Amino acid sequence: MQQRFLIHSAVALLTFAFAFTACDKLPSPGGTSPVPVAKTPGETVQAFYLALNEGKYSEAKAMLSEEALEALKASSEKTEGGLKELANAATKNGTISAVELAGEDIQGEKATVIVHLRFKDGTAEENTKNGLRKVNGAWLLTGGE
Numbered sequence: 001m002q003q004r005f006l007i008h009s010a011v012a013l014l015t016f017a018f019a020f021t022a023c024d025k026l027p028s029p030g031g032t033s034p035v036p037v038a039k040t041p042g043e044t045v046q047a048f049y050l051a052l053n054e055g056k057y058s059e060a061k062a063m064l065s066e067e068a069l070e071a072l073k074a075s076s077e078k079t080e081g082g083l084k085e086l087a088n089a090a091t092k093n094g095t096i097s098a099v100e101l102a103g104e105d106i107q108g109e110k111a112t113v114i115v116h117l118r119f120k121d122g123t124a125e126e127n128t129k130n131g132l133r134k135v136n137g138a139w140l141l142t143g144g145e
Contacts, residue, residue: 041111041132042101044139048130049117052087053096060087065133068143095120102127109134 044063051060061083064072076082088094096117103114111132117125131144 040104041106041113041139042104042115044132044141045113045115045130046099046101048141049091049096049099049115053091053094055084055087055094057083057087063141065135065140065142068141071143092119092121092123111139 048060048063051057051063061069061072072083072086075086079085081088097120098116098118100116100118101113102116103112105112111134113130113132115128115130117128119125131142132139133142134140
């Protein structure tokens with residue numbers, strides 16, 4: 001049960017990359033390389049999952065809010081593999097074949113995005129909810145709904 005909770009938490013936290021080609025770029029918090037900024041909450045969630053799927057953990061982390069990063073840190077401390085293990089669980093070891101936007105509800109600076117994750121083995125994770133909030137013009141995943 002706790003493993004399932006961690007997997008769902010990882011999925012909720014680690015939700016960003018079809019949109020990379022249609023994104024603007026802003027300087028990263030560290031100031032070195034630009035971080036893609038999705039224009040909508042749905043694009044952010046899609047790009048997040050695809051970054052995780054491709055093992056681009058630093059890009060995925062750049063799409064997380066401070067509270068999501070804290071929750072991720074707490075979850076990572078409970079597992080030996082940290083972010084990589086959580087990402088592998090969320091993406092079934094990098095086998096996402098599609099991230100389908102099923103719903104997007106924007107309420108001011110907050111949003112909820114629902115996606116269907118499709119995997120190469122033909123299975124799916126339906127109705128995965130992802131909470132976001134707008135921070136300095138960028139939509140960031142909060143890890144909640």
